[in-house]
Structure formats: structure tokens, C-alpha cells
Amino acid sequence: xxxxxxxxxxxxxxxxxxxxxxxxxxxxxxxxxxxxxxxxxxxxxxxxxxxxxxxxxxxxxxxxxxxxxxxxxxxxxxxxxxxxxxxxxxxxxxxxxxxxxxxxxxxxxxxxxxxxxxxxxxxxxxxxxxxxxxxxxxxxxxxxxxxxxxxxxxxxxxxxxxxxxxxxxxxxxxxxxxxxxxxxxxxxxxxxxxxxxxxxxxxxxxxxxxxxxxxxxxxxxxxxxxxxxxxxxxxxxxxxxxxxxxxxxxxxxxxxxxxxxxxxxxxxxxxxxxxxxxxxxxxxxxxxxxxxxxxxxxxxxxxxxxxxxxxxxxxxxxxxxxxxxxxxxxxxxxxxxxxxxxxxxxxxxxxxxxxxxxxxxxxxxxxxxxxxxxxxxxxxxxxxxxxxxxxxxxxxxxxxxxxxxxxxxxxxxxxxxxxxxxxxxxxxxxxxxxxxxxxxxxxxxxxxxxxxxxxxxxxxxxxxxxxxxxxxxxxxxxxxxxxxxxxxxxxxxxxxxxxxxxxxxxxxxxxxxxxxxxxxxxxxxxxxxxxxxxxxxxxxxxxxxxxxxxxxxxxxxxxxxxxxxxxxxxxxxxxxxxxxxxxxxxxxxxxxxxxxxxxxxxxxxxxxxxxxxxxxxxxxxxxxxxxxxxxxxxxxxxxxxxxxxxxxxxxxxxxxxxxxxxxxxxxxxxxxxx
DNA sequence: ACCTTTGTAAACACAA
DNA sequence: GTTGTGTTTACAAAGG
Numbered sequence: 001x002x003x004x005x006x007x008x009x010x011x012x013x014x015x016x017x018x019x020x021x022x023x024x025x026x027x028x029x030x031x032x033x034x035x036x037x038x039x040x041x042x043x044x045x046x047x048x049x050x051x052x053x054x055x056x057x058x059x060x061x062x063x064x065x066x067x068x069x070x071x072x073x074x075x076x077x078x079x080x081x082x083x084x085x086x087x088x089x090x091x092x093x094x095x096x097x098x099x100x101x102x103x104x105x106x107x108x109x110x111x112x113x114x115x116x117x118x119x120x121x122x123x124x125x126x127x128x129x130x131x132x133x134x135x136x137x138x139x140x141x142x143x144x145x146x147x148x149x150x151x152x153x154x155x156x157x158x159x160x161x162x163x164x165x166x167x168x169x170x171x172x173x174x175x176x177x178x179x180x181x182x183x184x185x186x187x188x189x190x191x192x193x194x195x196x197x198x199x200x201x202x203x204x205x206x207x208x209x210x211x212x213x214x215x216x217x218x219x220x221x222x223x224x225x226x227x228x229x230x231x232x233x234x235x236x237x238x239x240x241x242x243x244x245x246x247x248x249x250x251x252x253x254x255x256x257x258x259x260x261x262x263x264x265x266x267x268x269x270x271x272x273x274x275x276x277x278x279x280x281x282x283x284x285x286x287x288x289x290x291x292x293x294x295x296x297x298x299x300x301x302x303x304x305x306x307x308x309x310x311x312x313x314x315x316x317x318x319x320x321x322x323x324x325x326x327x328x329x330x331x332x333x334x335x336x337x338x339x340x341x342x343x344x345x346x347x348x349x350x351x352x353x354x355x356x357x358x359x360x361x362x363x364x365x366x367x368x369x370x371x372x373x374x375x376x377x378x379x380x381x382x383x384x385x386x387x388x389x390x391x392x393x394x395x396x397x398x399x400x401x402x403x404x405x406x407x408x409x410x411x412x413x414x415x416x417x418x419x420x421x422x423x424x425x426x427x428x429x430x431x432x433x434x435x436x437x438x439x440x441x442x443x444x445x446x447x448x449x450x451x452x453x454x455x456x457x458x459x460x461x462x463x464x465x466x467x468x469x470x471x472x473x474x475x476x477x478x479x480x481x482x483x484x485x486x487x488x489x490x491x492x493x494x495x496x497x498x499x500x501x502x503x504x505x506x507x508x509x510x511x512x513x514x515x516x517x518x519x520x521x522x523x524x525x526x527x528x529x530x531x532x533x534x535x536x537x538x539x540x541x542x543x544x545x546x547x548x549x550x551x552x553x554x555x556x557x558x559x560x561x562x563x564x565x566x567x568x569x570x571x572x573x574x575x576x577x578x579x580x581x582x583x584x585x586x587x588x589x590x591x592x593x594x595x596x597x598x599x600x601x602x603x604x605x606x607x608x609x610x611x612x613x614x615x616x617x618x619x620x621x622x623x624x625x626x627x628x629x630x631x632x633x634x635x636x637x638x639x640x641x642x643x644x645x646x647x648x649x650x651x652x653x654x655x656x657x658x659x660x661x662x663x664x665x666x667x668x669x670x671x672x673x674x
Numbered sequence: 675a676c677c678t679t680t681g682t683a684a685a686c687a688c689a690a
Numbered sequence: 691g692t693t694g695t696g697t698t699t700a701c702a703a704a705g706g
Contacts, residue, residue: 466680485695509681515697516680522696529695 299324308337453495460497467506467513468538470496471520475533482523482530485511 299305300320305312307328314320328334456463463470474491475483483491489507492499499506514520514531519538523530 505682511696
């Protein structure tokens with residue numbers, strides 16, 4: 001169909017439509033921005049505070065008691081160098097107290113857990129965490145103890161060195177000093193806790209009431225604990241080089257706290273604290289029979305016992321079993337080691353989870369990137385590639401030139417296919433100014449543009465859209481659906497790196513298009529003139545393009561029927577399923593919404609044309625005729641969008657309902673390729 | 675071969 | 691006179 005001399009129409013129409021434009025023409029196609037402040041509240045603090053508080057109180061209480069009792073059983077065997085001073089009992093306070101309230105797992109329980117696997121992993125974790133919390137306390141107490149010892153020593157030294165005040169005074173002084181020291185330690189403790197929390201090493205669940213200070217090892221004396229842990233940890237250390245984070249290592253440090261500086265404890269992670277509960281104590285010598293059965297024993301390999309830290313050589317499986325039973329029976333040590341192992345596993349799991357998360361993020365990121373600019377859009381790309389390819393031979397269907405531009409991480413689902421990127425002829429276009437022409441491509445849908453948005457923003461690639469389509473897009477993107485010429489220019493430069501050069505040329509083209517096409521209506525404004533889009537007109541002119549592919553048409557037809565309802569579904573499916581090449585999840589953003597409408601409109605337009613078109617003599621189209629066009633337009637949804645056939649195609653393909661995709665997908669590509 | 679679409683170039687008109 | 695905006699015309703390429 002010939003275009004009518006738009007001149008008259010247009011020229012006359014200076015005020016043609018929209019006198020209502022409202023006069024303001026500050027249309028900026030603004031992109032929505034969401035500022036998001038993520039507030040993350042550390043739940044931990046509270047818990048820590050509580051803990052510290054309780055501990056303080058308990059410590060004070062204990063101290064008082066001890067002072068009164070003064071010399072009492074210090075026989076906590078294994079305690080290192082118990083000071084000879086009578087007043088030292090205080091030193092052990094924490095420990096003894098700790099033993100008073102065992103909240104730890106008993107050996108039997110442990111056994112159960114280990115052997116019967118009564119607990120689910122989750123339960124185990126919870127358990128572990130609890131135990132860890134207890135351990136932490138124990139560690140803190142040990143720290144206390146140390147401090148107290150030092151304090152005592154200091155006091156004693158002072159006493160001895162200096163004159164000898166009356167004993168009463170001494171006692172009083174001592175008490176005072178001790179209490180002060182205690183307070184200091186408590187403060188330290190608090191700080192310690194806080195720092196732990198800050199580092200994320202210590203997690204105290206808000207819901208959990210402050211943990212009692214003492215629940216340490218049940219029935220286990222510090223010395224034993226220390227010893228055990230030393231063993232355990234040392235073993236681990238040898239085995240695992242993983243690094244500081246490793247619970248086992250941390251444990252070591254912390255556990256051995258008696259000898260190690262408190263600082264080390266910082267390293268420990270929440271889990272590490274678990275040690276405390278070594279409590280499991282009653283030595284039960286039951287063999288871990290359950291494990292023995294399997295021949296491919298996880299603890300046995302290459303003639304070596306793989307028990308953490310063991311590495312004992314066992315000729316055969318039998319000897320290994322023997323070894324296992326004798327050396328790794330269910331005793332405190334084994335239990336402790338087991339626990340450590342649990343922690344290790346837990347740690348690893350955590351790490352794994354984190355890494356998984358990271359991986360996910362990375363994939364998402366990359367995916368998006370890839371898809372975003374290019375992959376997803378491919379549909380267009382096809383087209384575009386075609387377009388572009390002409391000059392160059394980049395033809396690979398998907399090889400839309402694509403530079404890794406900034407990804408706008410849209411919602412892209414990870415699912416999308418591998419992004420295809422090829423920079424191949426990207427900039428090639430250079431010399432030749434390709435004409436978009438390609439059959440399929442002509443009009444772009446907003447969606448299309450959106451999809452490739454990021455890509456074109458950064459790559460100096462000529463967008464495979466016609467000026468008319470771009471102009472329309474620019475206008476439609478504006479809040480008021482109208483733009484001044486200059487604003488259109490700006491949109492071009494903003495959205496396409498390609499249009500940052502040769503301004504004279506493309507600007508001329510833009511103006512030319514605005515004037516030439518009836519679909520662009522100039523509206524006089526107080527402030528000047530703005531351009532709007534007459535969708536009807538716009539649609540009028542795209543018919544032909546579709547003609548090319550029978551399959552396309554087919555798609556269209558079928559899609560047509562679903563058209564309306566399709567919108568939502570289509571969008572969703574496209575976004576979520578990442579429909580084949582094209583779709584886009586990438587587009588996710590703003591324009592996604594337009595897609596549907598665009599599709600609809602395109603369909604309408606296409607359909608209408610196809611239907612009305614006499615041209616469809618081609619065999620492929622036959623089906624079309626049968627179909628009756630449904631006027632999408634009538635739908636209230638998005639009146640404004642209408643797009644080229646291409647987009648239609650694209651979209652249509654994606655729609656889950658049709659299979660045709662392939663056919664039609666390929667066709668364009670192939671043709672282009674050649 | 676003809677027609678249409680699209681892109682490009684350029685001439686011209688007009689208003690600020 | 692310059693510049694920006696619009697309109698037109700002409701032409702070429704591509705595809706139907």
C-alpha cells in the first residue's frame with residue numbers, strides 16, 4: 001500500500017490530536033528506581049547481653065560463696081598448678097559451678113544420637129548449637145578462672161611483698177579486689193561476646209533465654225576436658241589444614257584456653273564452643289558396631305584408620321575393626337571427637353550453603369548479564385542479527401553481537417539457557433549502515449527494546465529496530481506518551497550507544513521519520529511541540545513484515561486466540577521459564593509489562609493485516625485465513641503498544657502453547673546466516 | 675520487474 | 691546569521 005502523502009495530514013495536524021497534552025512536556029522516560037534499604041537487625045545482641053548479665057550475676061554469687069568457703073575442695077584433679085593459697089578456691093569457681101548444672105548431653109544420649117541416629121540432621125544441629133552455647137560459657141568461665149588466678153597471685157604477691165596487714169583487712173581487700181576484677185572480667189566477657197557476635201561467630205538465638213553460666217561439662221573436670229580437647233584438636237589440626245575457620249582448630253584454641261590467650265577464642269565460631277559439653281562423660285565402652293558392618297567403611301581406607309586424627313595403619317579390615325573398637329570406643333574422647341566432627345560437618349555444610357548461595361548469585365548475575373543483553377532478547381536478536389549480519393557475516397543466529405555490558409540484573413531466572421554471546425561483528429556494522437529492513441524485524445516491541453536495553457546502552461551496535469519503532473518506543477516510554485524532538489534525541493543517545501555518534505545522520509533520520517510516518521503526530525504545545533504516536537497508524541504499516549514466515553503466521557494465529565488471556569500467562573511464563581532464546585527474563589524490569597500488550601497489539605495488527613492481506617498466497621499462510629482476527633486492542637490493557645511482527649513472533653513462540661517456535665525460529669536465522 | 679519499506683542525504687521553510 | 695525543528699524529495703538497498 002502506498003503511503004499517503006503524509007505531508008498534508010501531518011502538516012495540517014499541527015494541533016491535530018491531543019490538544020490535551022496538558023501543556024507540560026517534561027516527559028522524561030524515567031526509569032523507575034527503587035531505593036532499597038535493607039535493614040538487617042542483628043538478633044544476636046540481645047542474647048549476648050542477657051548472657052553476659054546472667055553470667056555476671058552468677059559469677060558474683062559464686063565468688064561470694066567461695067570466699068566464704070574459702071578452702072574447699074580444690075581437688076578438681078587435673079587443675080593445673082593449683083595455687084597454694086587458701087584463698088584460691090575462687091579460682092575454680094566457674095568450673096565447679098559449671099559442673100553443678102549440667103545441661104549437656106549425656107554420654108548415653110550421645111550414644112543414642114550417634115548410633116541410632118535418632119535425630120535428624122536438623123535436630124542434631126540444634127543440639128549442637130545448644131551445646132556450643134554451653135561451651136562458650138565454659139570457655140568464658142575458664143577465662144575467668146585464669147583471670148582470677150592471676151588476680152589471686154597478684155594479691156598474694158602484694159601481700160607477701162608488702163607489709164602484712166591484718167588478715168581481716170586482707171580478706172576485705174581481697175574481696176574487694178576480687179570483685180573488681182570480676183567485674184572487669186565480666187566486662188571483658190561482654191566485649192568478648194559482642195565481638196564474637198559481630199564476627200558472626202557467635203550466634204545466640206534471641207528466643208533463647210540467657211544461658212546459664214555453668215552448664216559445662218558434666219562430670220568432667222577441666223583438666224580432662226582440656227586434655228581431651230587438646231587431643232581432639234591436635235588430631236584435627238593435623239588433619240585439616242582448612243584454616244582458621246575450622247571449628248576444630250578453633251576449638252583447640254579455645255579449649256586449651258587455660259593455656260591459650262583469650263584472644264584466640266575470638267576465632268572460634270559458635271560451634272566451637274560446643275566443646276564444653278564434653279560433658280559426656282561416663283565412659284562407656286561400647287563399640288560403634290553399626291559402623292563396622294559396611295565393608296566400605298567410611299572410617300577405613302587405604303589401610304589406614306580414618307578416624308579423625310588417628311591414621312593408624314590397619315592391614316586389613318579386621319584389624320581395622322579391632323582398632324576401631326579398641327581405640328575409638330565410645331568414650332569421652334571418641335565422643336568429643338565425634339562432636340568435633342559433627343561440628344566440622346556442620347561448618348562445612350554452612351560453608352557449602354554459603355558457597356551455594358554465592359554460586360547462585362554468581363550464576364544469576366552472569367546469567368542475567370548474558371541473557372540480558374543478548375541472549376534473552378535473542379528473538380530480536382535473531383532479527384537483529386540478521387540485520388546486522390547482512391553486512392558482516394555474523395550470522396550465527398544467536399550471535400548477536402554482544403558486548404558484555406553492564407548487566408542490569410533483572411529478575412532473570414537462573415534457568416535460562418546459556419547465553420550466547422559473540423562479539424563477533426559487533427561494531428562491524430560500521431561501514432555499512434545496515435538497514436534493519438529484514439523482513440522480520442521491522443518493528444520492535446517495547447519489550448524487545450527493553451530486553452536488549454542494557455546491551456545497546458553500552459555496545460555501539462546498531463539496534464535492529466527501525467527508527468520508527470525506536471521513536472515510538474521512546475514516546476511510549478515517556479510518562480505522558482509524548483516527547484519533544486530533543487527528548488527523543490536524548491532517548492536515543494541514552495538508550496543506544498550507537499546513537500552517540502553521527503548525530504547529524506541519525507537525527508536527520510529521526511526527523512525524517514517523524515515527518516514521514518503518519519503514526520507520529522505532532523502536537524502543538526504551549527511550550528513548543530511534542531510528538532505522539534498514533535497507534536492505529538503505526539499498526540497499519542507493519543503488515544508486510546510478517547508475511548514472510550508461514551510459521552510465524554501460524555504462531556500468530558494460534559497465539560491470537562489466546563492473545564488476551566495470554567498476557568499474564570505469557571509474561572509470567574516468559575519471565576519464569578525463560579522461554580527459549582528470546583524471552584526474557586532479562587527484560588524483567590520495567591518493560592516487561594509492555595510486552596504483553598505489545599504482543600497483543602502486534603498480533604492484532606499482524607492479524608488484521610494478514611487477514612486482510614491478499615498477499616497471502618503463500619502456502620504457509622493458508623491457515624491464517626481461517627483465523628479471525630481478534631482485536632486485541634479492544635482490550636483495556638495497554639492500548640498504546642503495538643509492535644512489529646517480529647516481536648509478535650517472538651512472543652508467540654514463547655508462549656507455552658505453541659511448538660512452532662522452532663520452525664520459525666530457525667528460518668529467520670538460516671536465511672540470515674546465508 | 676515492480677512495489678514497499680527503510681535508511682540516508684539533502685534541500686528548503688520557519689521560528690527563535 | 692545561526693540553530694533547531696519540520697517537511698519534502700531523491701536515492702539506494704532489501705525484500706516480497
